[in-house]
Amino acid sequence: MKQDWYATLVRHMLLLVAGCLLVGMLTGHYGWCLAAGLAVYLAWTLKQLLRLHRWLREHQPDQPPPDGYGLWGEVFDSIYHMQRRDQRARGRLQAVIDRVQESTAALRDAVIMLDADGNLEWWNRAAETLLGLKTPQDSGQPVTNLIRHPRFKEYFAHEQYAEPLEIPSPVNDRLRVQFLITRYGNNEHLMLVRDVTRIHQLEQMRKDFVANVSHELRTPLTVITGYLETLLDNVENVNPRxxxxxxxxxxxxxxxxxxxxDLLLLAKLEATDYPSDNLPVAVTPLLQSIVSDARALSGPRNQTISLDIENDVLLKGSEAELRSAFSNLVFNAVKYTPEQGTIRVRCWADAQGAHLRVQDSGIGIDAKHLPRLTERFYRVDSSRASNTGGTGLGLAIVKHVLLRHRATLEISSVPGRGSLFTCHFSAVQVVIR
Known part of the structure; x- marks a missing residue:
């Protein structure tokens, strides 16, 4: 195309010079004729350039460029063809966008697109039903201004989206919605919201059933064990058999x-999101007490149990719940570590928050079991659990306690070399002295 334009321009210039020289030969004024011809050509070129500038400034999206002839006619024709190609490309893209919008509009799950700052860019109809978003007045608004639940604000601000968040719907407290946020593009956010009310109700029924059955079994079991203790206290009066x-x-x-x-404790932990007694807890005396109990539990097994506290940490939360979680980790290490084994308990704080690590030289756990260790009643080895007298709920309790205290549990283990359990508490849970 560039070579065609170049040839056309050269041809026009040669014809212009030839015409000017012919007129100059007839009149005898070669220079004036050549100057006049070039001036006329320059004026015509400027006129076409002004037409192009006016069209570029004032034209409507689908308005074709002005007509022309010669070299400028080819320029206008090229612009027209480019315009038509762009129109067809825009049409195809718009058809794709319309199809995507139609398909997402048919979803029962809400789909919301947010920019890098968390401002609303686009959402489907389900978002209006589940979250109460309004078109178009909510466009450009920060999502945290429209979804004001404290847990959502914390979830969005921390940018830890590996696990979904479940909270009541902003428009109806009887609805439970689940948020799942994914990063894409230039740090934008894609937020999916599902109605999980039915699943929540089934889960609540399960929790209520377990709590009620556990509570009802407590009284008869207490009576039975009480009579058994009485009989054993008077064993001389009982048939030796x-x-x-x-x-x-x-x-x-x-x-x-x-x-x-343990079941009742789990039911209590699941009843609320945060501890009711959210007070500063001194970790040092708490761990010292737990380690002392662990040494008593170890008894004649000659295990080495050490405690290393690098910082005097205060954690916001419930002392009873933290004691339950920490003691479960330490006592598990005692149970599954052989005689003369080593157990190290370490606590420290840094810019990321506070950390507790329990390391043992026990039998270890195969990697395939690690993702399920915190499930209720999950057994790595049923015979091992029965020998140690565990209920299968210890790590489930640890998990729920840590969730209520904005903390996570990291587990690593190598069979035959021991296990490492680390609790990571966020900086907001650490009390600065």
Whole structure:
């Protein structure tokens, strides 16, 4: 195309010079004729350039360029063809956009697009139903101004989107919605919102059932274990053949009571999102007490249990819940570490928050079991669990306590080399002295 324009321009210039020289030969004024011809050509060129400038400044999107002839006619024709190609490309893109919008509008899940600053750019109709967004007045508004739940503001601000967030709907407290945010493009956000009310109701029914059954079993179990203790206290009056049976019944009764207590504790932890007694807790004396109990639990096994506290940390939360979580981790290390093994408990704080690490030289856990360790009643080895007397709820309790205290549990283990459990508390949970 550039070569065609160049040839056309050269041809026009040669014709112009030839015409001027011919007129100059007839009149005898070669220079004046050549100057006049070039001036006329320059004026015509400027006129066409002004037409192009006026069209570029004032034309409507689909208005074609002005007509022309010669070299400028080819320029205008090229612009017209480019305009038509752009119109067809825009038409195809608009068809794709319309199709995407139609398909997302048909979704029952809300789809919201946010810019890098968290301002609303686009959403489908389901977002208006689930979240109460209004078109067009909410466009450009920060999403945290429209979804004011404290947990959502915290979730969005921390930018930790690996796990979804479940909260009541802003337009209806009886609806439960789940948020899942994904980063894309130039740090923009794609937010998916699902109605999980039915799932939440089923989960709540399960929790209520477990809590109620556990509570109802507590009284008869207390009566049974009480009578068993009375019989064992007067074992001389009992037929010797029944002694071993009564002892086993008492052991199983105590184990059942421990299981019911753990189930009731889990139900209590799941009832609310945050501890009611959210007060500063001194971690140092708490860990010292737990480690002292762990040494007593270890007894004659000659395990080495060390405590290393680098910073005197205060954590906001419930002391009873933190004691339950930390003791579960330390006591598990004692149970699953062989004789003369080593258990190290370390606590420190840094710019990211506070951290507690429990490391043991026990039997270790295969990597395939690690993702499911915090599930209720999950057993790595059922025979091992029965030998240690565990309920299978210890790590589930740890997980829920940490969630309520804005913390996470990191687990790593190598079979035969021991396990490492680390609790990471966010900086907002650490009290600055």
């Amino acid at each position: 029944w002694t071993r049976a009564l002892q086993q019944m008492e052991q199983q009764g105590v184990r059942m009571q421990t299981l019911l207590n």
